[in-house]
Amino acid sequence: MAFAKFLSRNIWHFLAVLVVVWSISGSNFVASQRYFHQVTSRNSALNQAKWIWKSLTDSTSPNPVPTNVFTYFRQTFTLSNVATKADSDLFLRISADSNAAIFLNGQLIFRKVTRFDEKHITADMIRLKQRWIVDGKNVIVVRHHNWGNITCFQRNGQQHAGLYIDSNFGLKTDTSWKYIQAPEFAVHEDQIIGVGGARRIRFPQIVDGRQTLPSSIHHINYDANIWNNVESVDDGPWPAVPLTTETTAVGRMQIGDVLLPTRILQAGISSAGFVSSDPYSIQHDEMTAKLAPNSTLRALLRLQQSFSENKSLVIHKESSSMFLTVDFGQPVHGFVQLCFASNQSSDVVVDVLYTEKPFDLKTGDTYTDPETGWINSYGIVGKGYGDRYITRSGDQMIEFPDERTLRWLFLHIRFNTSAATALRNIAVQTWMYDVRDSKGRFQSGNTAVDNIANLSMIFAKVSMSDTYVDTTGREDAQWIEDARPRALMAARWFNDTALRQILIRHQVEGQYSNGAMHPFFPSNYPIVASTDWSLQWVAALYDDFVWTRSTVLVQTYWHTLLKYWDYVFKDLHSSGLWTGPCLNDIRVTPPCPQESVACASGIVTPWIIERLWFSVEMAYHVNQSTTAEEWKSIAQQMKTAFQQHFIINSTTVKPYIAALLVLEKDGSWQPLGIMQAAHTVAIYTNLIANTTLATQMMNYIFPEPEGLPPAEVQLWNNPTFLRRALKALSHVNQTARAIRLLKNRFSQYLRNSNKNPIPSALQGKGGPLPEYWISRIDEHLQPGATDNAQPDDGTGSHGWCSVALEWMHTHLLGVRDDYGADQIIVQPDDGSGTLPTLNGLSYTPHGPVAVRWSIDTNIFEVDVPSWNTLVLPPRSCSGKLQLEQQPEGSQANPHGNGFLVNGDGTFQFRCC
Numbered sequence: 016m017a018f019a020k021f022l023s024r025n026i027w028h029f030l031a032v033l034v035v036v037w038s039i040s041g042s043n044f045v046a047s048q049r050y051f052h053q054v055t056s057r058n059s060a061l062n063q064a065k066w067i068w069k070s071l072t073d074s075t076s077p078n079p080v081p082t083n084v085f086t087y088f089r090q091t092f093t094l095s096n097v098a099t100k101a102d103s104d105l106f107l108r109i110s111a112d113s114n115a116a117i118f119l120n121g122q123l124i125f126r127k128v129t130r131f132d133e134k135h136i137t138a139d140m141i142r143l144k145q146r147w148i149v150d151g152k153n154v155i156v157v158r159h160h161n162w163g164n165i166t167c168f169q170r171n172g173q174q175h176a177g178l179y180i181d182s183n184f185g186l187k188t189d190t191s192w193k194y195i196q197a198p199e200f201a202v203h204e205d206q207i208i209g210v211g212g213a214r215r216i217r218f219p220q221i222v223d224g225r226q227t228l229p230s231s232i233h234h235i236n237y238d239a240n241i242w243n244n245v246e247s248v249d250d251g252p253w254p255a256v257p258l259t260t261e262t263t264a265v266g267r268m269q270i271g272d273v274l275l276p277t278r279i280l281q282a283g284i285s286s287a288g289f290v291s292s293d294p295y296s297i298q299h300d301e302m303t304a305k306l307a308p309n310s311t312l313r314a315l316l317r318l319q320q321s322f323s324e325n326k327s328l329v330i331h332k333e334s335s336s337m338f339l340t341v342d343f344g345q346p347v348h349g350f351v352q353l354c355f356a357s358n359q360s361s362d363v364v365v366d367v368l369y370t371e372k373p374f375d376l377k378t379g380d381t382y383t384d385p386e387t388g389w390i391n392s393y394g395i396v397g398k399g400y401g402d403r404y405i406t407r408s409g410d411q412m413i414e415f416p417d418e419r420t421l422r423w424l425f426l427h428i429r430f431n432t433s434a435a436t437a438l439r440n441i442a443v444q445t446w447m448y449d450v451r452d453s454k455g456r457f458q459s460g461n462t463a464v465d466n467i468a469n470l471s472m473i474f475a476k477v478s479m480s481d482t483y484v485d486t487t488g489r490e491d492a493q494w495i496e497d498a499r500p501r502a503l504m505a506a507r508w509f510n511d512t513a514l515r516q517i518l519i520r521h522q523v524e525g526q527y528s529n530g531a532m533h534p535f536f537p538s539n540y541p542i543v544a545s546t547d548w549s550l551q552w553v554a555a556l557y558d559d560f561v562w563t564r565s566t567v568l569v570q571t572y573w574h575t576l577l578k579y580w581d582y583v584f585k586d587l588h589s590s591g592l593w594t595g596p597c598l599n600d601i602r603v604t605p606p607c608p609q610e611s612v613a614c615a616s617g618i619v620t621p622w623i624i625e626r627l628w629f630s631v632e633m634a635y636h637v638n639q640s641t642t643a644e645e646w647k648s649i650a651q652q653m654k655t656a657f658q659q660h661f662i663i664n665s666t667t668v669k670p671y672i673a674a675l676l677v678l679e680k681d682g683s684w685q686p687l688g689i690m691q692a693a694h695t696v697a698i699y700t701n702l703i704a705n706t707t708l709a710t711q712m713m714n715y716i717f718p719e720p721e722g723l724p725p726a727e728v729q730l731w732n733n734p735t736f737l738r739r740a741l742k743a744l745s746h747v748n749q750t751a752r753a754i755r756l757l758k759n760r761f762s763q764y765l766r767n768s769n770k771n772p773i774p775s776a777l778q779g780k781g782g783p784l785p786e787y788w789i790s791r792i793d794e795h796l797q798p799g800a801t802d803n804a805q806p807d808d809g810t811g812s813h814g815w816c817s818v819a820l821e822w823m824h825t826h827l828l829g830v831r832d833d834y835g836a837d838q839i840i841v842q843p844d845d846g847s848g849t850l851p852t853l854n855g856l857s858y859t860p861h862g863p864v865a866v867r868w869s870i871d872t873n874i875f876e877v878d879v880p881s882w883n884t885l886v887l888p889p890r891s892c893s894g895k896l897q898l899e900q901q902p903e904g905s906q907a908n909p910h911g912n913g914f915l916v917n918g919d920g921t922f923q924f925r926c927c
Contacts, residue, residue: 064187082163085197121233168492193242271445276341281388283308340388354440364429369421371811420488455508478814497815530582557629591656695739722756751846783811892926
């Protein structure tokens with residue numbers, strides 16, 4: 016009955032899942048395709064659209080796979096009775112290989128498509144808004160950007176460029192479309208190259224405003240006969256009719272706001288003069304130029320006023336080259352815009368560069384200098400991270416069509432023969448996953464904790480676009496290791512699961528023939544996922560199963576799951592210990608000795624056991640009981656082996672879990688290393704059955720007062736261990752210590768914190784949060800020394816630093832879903848009075864739950880959906896709950912010290 020009730024409220028979610036999921040394994044693919052065509056067969060355009068591309072006989076573009084080439088495609092279509100249409104009545108779907116932006120009647124409505132595996136490419140569904148369209152003829156222009164057959168972290172190579180559009184109102188791609196190569200974008204193949212040599216998805220863009228096509232291309236009366244005829248691509252690598260992307264199928268789009276800088280960092284004269292056509296020179300000239308900021312202080316102050324009031328600033332030529340450095344106050348991701356006023360001169364060369372952090376945690380080197388305005392635009396993303404715009408005369412706005420991530424922006428103005436530039440605006444059109452309708456929130460009454468939540472949310476949002484992005488500026492990759500916990504957070508805070516379903520599908524599409532997975536798929540970067548990374552796919556699949564109460568994805572990807580576990584089991588030792596390769600806690604885990612036979616990980620083994628139990632449960636629910644029993648037996652064997660070998664509990668040392676076990680040539684297993692990371696998952700999954708022993712371990716490994724380890728224990732480094740450490744401490748009833756650990760780890764990055772080493776002029780809203788957590792301050796490093804816990808190209812926009820947000824909802828607010836009992840549990844934990852209040856809203860599979868708890872008043876209120884909810888006393892309440900108020904027609908029955916309630920509305924309790 017409960018499941019039927021849930022299904023009735025979520026039927027459209029299930030339909031969306033059915034539309035978009037498919038598998039490369041025969042019957043599942045056929046079934047989902049059949050359902051898709053039942054849904055779309057009424058719309059003839061969906062079945063008649065063709066993949067199109069430029070004519071390969073065109074002498075200007077004979078290449079089916081050009082690199083870094085922009086092309087405009089154009090078509091007209093007719094609509095009637097627009098005023099009677101709701102915003103959701105008309106939709107079009109677009110697939111573009113590699114990428115595309117859509118203009119409707121001159122309005123830029125869609126800036127990029129969802130990443131994809133070419134042979135499984137999906138279509139993004141765009142619901143047309145009334146304000147975009149008119150009665151009669153309309154014009155659609157698509158700006159297509161082809162990346163080419165490049166190596167990077169965001170695609171798996173390319174066989175053919177193409178464009179596909181269908182709709183429910185007759186618009187479709189076919190051979191009646193026209194195209195023209197975009198004349199304003201320089202064609203070059205100089206891909207941005209990372210510090211370590213890895214190729215990035217981005218290119219430095221050079222845009223010549225003097226060559227821009229007239230705005231009349233968006234008008235009905237424009238003569239497009241000078242454009243070329245497209246050709247259909249009948250043998251391309253894509254599905255003939257792509258399925259709809261999971262996110263856009265349920266109306267989840269990418270969207271954003273136009274953000275202005277929060278302050279001017281510096282402005283002045285630059286020594287750089289000569290303009291080279293080499294795309295890499297944009298960055299080189301800025302980083303080597305001599306900057307003199309003081310001579311234009313007056314212009315700096317005037318520009319501050321012009322940004323806030325949207326007035327243009329005329330910068331007169333005092334030198335051949337000038338500069339301006341601005342601060343956006345927080346990491347931003349999207350499309351950079353430059354606006355110029357009507358008195359703008361032609362031929363001014365404006366170079367734009369970007370950086371994300373004030374200094375490098377690894378080397379200590381300066382990346383943003385507040386005294387000179389100089390920035391290091393190389394050290395994070397790599398060689399070539401910059402763009403150029405050449406102005407035409409008059410009013411104009413350029414939006415660079417390649418995504419950028421930044422905190423500080425450097426504008427380098429080369430005047431050439433022009434005497435002035437009339438700059439009106441510098442902005443970033445953010446382009447992130449749309450969660451603006453979310454009501455998820457958290458407040459604790461503790462300033463530091465609330466600041467941590469707010470700062471974490473900035474990093475969570477900036478790294479969500481078409482997927483959970485690993486490093487938005489650098490790889491712009493979908494990394495399975497950190498995507499899974501971030502998806503858990505997104506479900507709780509944003510009520511979103513569609514982005515997780517994209518992650519799950521992509522990993523399936525990228526599975527290797529031996530069962531291993533690619534950690535960044537879709538990507539052709541040559542790498543195989545470490546097992547501790549790829550295990551997150553199993554967890555994400557289970558998370559979706561639990562949240563949706565649906566086995567659709569489990570059934571669809573069952574063969575992928577079987578193949579994956581076969582791959583993992585090949586490294587299962589006869590002792591029950593798993594000895595496969597893994598990265599553990601990156602950069603701080605001791606390596607397996609070369610002279611050893613093998614090593615087993617005390618960090619990763621608990622993950623494997625937990626995910627095996629996840630898989631056992633899923634197997635039973637899809638009627639695979641034989642496999643479930645096999646996996647259960649292996650999980651029990653591994654648990655026994657873990658408890659026998661990894662738990663070190665002798666009279667000479669305090670009890671701990673070995674980080675590694677080394678298999679010696681004599682057949683013995685010897686412990687190696689003591690690490691906080693090993694005392695996280697093992698603790699909260701109850702692998703330490705003796706609760707007293709588990710508490711003793713946590714008191715040793717995460718001791719009072721702040722959970723920082725003794726000298727012989729390695730501090731955790733990988734930010735996903737932040738969430739695990741907090742959960743483990745709460746599991747042994749040490750939430751107060753967990754809160755102190757949280758505050759300690761963030762103290763170096765909070766605005767106005769006395770532990771923050773960043774100059775106040777660069778602190779902004781706080782951060783940037785570190786890519787890895789062990790800092791130079793933690794290591795007591797002197798200038799010139801190297802922090803080996805940090806990467807060579809650490810970013811300032813990594814989303815995995817936000818994972819504590821999930822713990823804030825599930826443990827501090829105390830809102831959890833008990834899948835087995837099919838009920839919600841609410842029990843706030845203020846850390847024994849550490850947090851004076853708890854106020855927030857968390858989503859559950861059954862609806863939102865709001866919590867309000869105050870220690871001063873002893874009043875505890877919960878707003879719950881119509882679902883069985885077990886309300887327990889807040890942890891600092893030593894007595895029972897007394898019911899003060901309940902919704903009319905609801906049920907509230909005493910249950911231990913709390914109540915089992917059911918009813919949509921507010922229940923008020925008092926702690927007695």
